[in-house]
Amino acid sequence: MDKAEQLHQRLAILAKGFRARLDNELPALDKQMRELPESWPAAADSLQRTRDQLHKLAGAAGTFGYPALGSKAHELEYQVRDLIEQQQCDNAARQALIEGVIELAQLRHSATTESPTAPAEPASEYVDRPRVIYVFEQDDQFAKRLRHTLESFGYQVILHSTLDELQQVLTTDKADALIFDLSGGAQSTELLENLQRLQDQRHKPLPLILISDREDFTFQLSAVRAGAQGLFPTPVDLTALENQLERCFNNLHSEPFRILLVDDDETLAQRYQAVLNSAAMRVEIVSDPRILLERMDAFLPDVILMDINMPNYSGPELAQMIRLNDSWLRVPVVYLSAETDATRQKDALFKAGDDFITKPISDNALINAVYSRAQRARLLSQALARDSLTGLLKHADIKEQIEIELERACRTRRPVSIAMIDIDHFKSVNDQYGHAVGDNVIRALANLLRQRLRKIDRLGRYGGEEFVAVLPDCHAEDAKRILDEIRVAFNELQFSASNGLFHCSFSAGVSACQAPLWETSGQLASADARLYLAKSQGRNCIVSTADTTQV
Numbered sequence: 001m002d003k004a005e006q007l008h009q010r011l012a013i014l015a016k017g018f019r020a021r022l023d024n025e026l027p028a029l030d031k032q033m034r035e036l037p038e039s040w041p042a043a044a045d046s047l048q049r050t051r052d053q054l055h056k057l058a059g060a061a062g063t064f065g066y067p068a069l070g071s072k073a074h075e076l077e078y079q080v081r082d083l084i085e086q087q088q089c090d091n092a093a094r095q096a097l098i099e100g101v102i103e104l105a106q107l108r109h110s111a112t113t114e115s116p117t118a119p120a121e122p123a124s125e126y127v128d129r130p131r132v133i134y135v136f137e138q139d140d141q142f143a144k145r146l147r148h149t150l151e152s153f154g155y156q157v158i159l160h161s162t163l164d165e166l167q168q169v170l171t172t173d174k175a176d177a178l179i180f181d182l183s184g185g186a187q188s189t190e191l192l193e194n195l196q197r198l199q200d201q202r203h204k205p206l207p208l209i210l211i212s213d214r215e216d217f218t219f220q221l222s223a224v225r226a227g228a229q230g231l232f233p234t235p236v237d238l239t240a241l242e243n244q245l246e247r248c249f250n251n252l253h254s255e256p257f258r259i260l261l262v263d264d265d266e267t268l269a270q271r272y273q274a275v276l277n278s279a280a281m282r283v284e285i286v287s288d289p290r291i292l293l294e295r296m297d298a299f300l301p302d303v304i305l306m307d308i309n310m311p312n313y314s315g316p317e318l319a320q321m322i323r324l325n326d327s328w329l330r331v332p333v334v335y336l337s338a339e340t341d342a343t344r345q346k347d348a349l350f351k352a353g354d355d356f357i358t359k360p361i362s363d364n365a366l367i368n369a370v371y372s373r374a375q376r377a378r379l380l381s382q383a384l385a386r387d388s389l390t391g392l393l394k395h396a397d398i399k400e401q402i403e404i405e406l407e408r409a410c411r412t413r414r415p416v417s418i419a420m421i422d423i424d425h426f427k428s429v430n431d432q433y434g435h436a437v438g439d440n441v442i443r444a445l446a447n448l449l450r451q452r453l454r455k456i457d458r459l460g461r462y463g464g465e466e467f468v469a470v471l472p473d474c475h476a477e478d479a480k481r482i483l484d485e486i487r488v489a490f491n492e493l494q495f496s497a498s499n500g501l502f503h504c505s506f507s508a509g510v511s512a513c514q515a516p517l518w519e520t521s522g523q524l525a526s527a528d529a530r531l532y533l534a535k536s537q538g539r540n541c542i543v544s545t546a547d548t549t550q551v
């Protein structure tokens with residue numbers, strides 16, 4: 001069964017559940033109205049309950065194919081809300097409500113016949129496998145060097161020297177990007193036009209990086225039209241090219257967006273979950289607001305979708321609670337609510353919360369509304385927490401991650417290693433080749449660490465040319481082995497500057513919280529002391545607590 005069929009089946013099951021719910025709720029509402037006391041405050045509790053039920057129906061019915069029933073529930077909700085606000089309930093009001101509920105029950109048979117459709121999936125950049133790069137390169141020697149460099153960054157490289165396979169590559173989905181060397185070829189414009197035609201036939205253009213010495217306007221325009229996202233002159237600066245590849249894949253989107261849905265209407269929440277899941281977003285539902293903060297800590301949402309009216313708690317109250325803690329400032333709280341009254345929406349936003357999505361909402365509109373908010377929130381959060389040169393966590397954020405992982409290691413009795421990594425003789429790189437080339441080296445090491453370490457590892461730029469890596473579930477010996485492999489790969493990279501080619505190295509110190517001591521304090525200082533030792537032992541090496549017990 002493909003994804004669309006799975007979603008269709010899931011939505012059909014939830015729709016059936018909603019119909020069963022209507023068959024219970026509508027007669028119960030009718031009974032409740034007939035038994036409604038005709039005086040205030042005797043009617044207060046029952047009216048409040050009725051208002052909550054109608055509010056839920058108004059929010060859910062449209063989504064499950066009952067738009068007319070949803071509108072009627074909305075109208076009745078406002079009628080009940082007025083009675084509560086005016087603190088009155090007489091016989092005329094009760095009769096009007098009974099008639100309204102009868103009309104509501106008749107709309108039970110007015111479902112739109114359309115079956116739920118699988119929504120269009122927004123482009124998801126998430127892949128959990130090595131990226132496959134197709135390279136068209138005539139120069140065998142350069143092709144090998146390019147492959148070696150890209151493979152050391154964790155890419156899978158497939159080399160081609162003939163154009164025959166090009167069409168095949170562009171018409172299948174096997175490639176994640178294409179590197180094309182046009183230098184020396186006389187037919188470059190013609191080739192780019194062919195590439196553009198092939199790209200046009202694709203669902204999404206394949207990221208293309210060109211190597212060419214032409215930089216005139218006509219050439220650049222054809223390059224862009226063919227989908228080029230990078231253009232490199234010869235001799236190619238391979239680490240700069242790798243950095244461009246990394247940007248093409250936009251690491252910001254490398255993990256699915258995480259959406260926390262706070263709604264007491266479980267059927268509706270499950271429907272939203274199925275719809276958003278189908279668009280590659282992860283969704284957790286909180287139907288009991290008392291566990292909200294705990295779930296936030298564990299799930300780390302990009303966006304919180306919050307119902308406004310829940311029994312005993314209001315959405316704005318919960319949003320205010322979230323705002324009590326500064327660490328959640330970056331996460332937008334979006335009310336997903338049947339509330340259409342502009343004044344009430346404004347009041348809710350005034351208390352706390354950032355935006356409104358009004359229910360009922362179509363599947364595609366929901367996906368687009370949530371996706372765009374999550375994308376923006378992730379970008380903002382990355383911009384705040386991440387270093388602009390490398391995209392890694394900044395000093396304060398990596399320190400926080402160290403604390404979190406050390407605490408977790410102690411609690412779960414699973415080891416965690418901390419590594420401090422520092423580029424050797426970096427001052428002389430700057431002095432000899434310039435600050436911009438130095439930046440390129442810093443970025444290359446950041447990319448290499450990111451590619452070689454695991455998704456669960458945390459990486460930060462601790463200072464200028466100094467990095468910190470936190471490796472959960474990893475003993476000091478293993479951390480040293482992994483970092484040593486990265487050290488060799490980094491040392492093999494060839495950097496280019498206007499005044500020559502050069503290599504760099506780094507040194508690292510590793511410390512671990514592991515059996516038998518499970519020591520949490522002083523781990524960073526201990527890694528730093530080992531780094532100092534590595535420098536004094538001649539640099540380009542790793543020293544870990546497993547090698548020495550005393551520093």
Ligand SMILES: Nc1nc2c(ncn2[C@@H]2O[C@H](COP(=O)(O)OP(=O)(O)OP(=O)(O)O)[C@@H](O)[C@H]2O)c(=O)[nH]1
Pocket residue numbers: 389422423424425426427428430434435436437438439442463464465535539
């Ligand atoms: N290009 C560039 N240089 C930076 C950046 N941040 C810090 N630096 C430079 O990094 C150099 C660090 O030099 P030092 O701390 O003396 O150490 P080193 O030359 O790397 O020598 P060892 O660490 O002892 O091997 C200084 O020259 C800083 O100016 C940055 O963002 N970009």
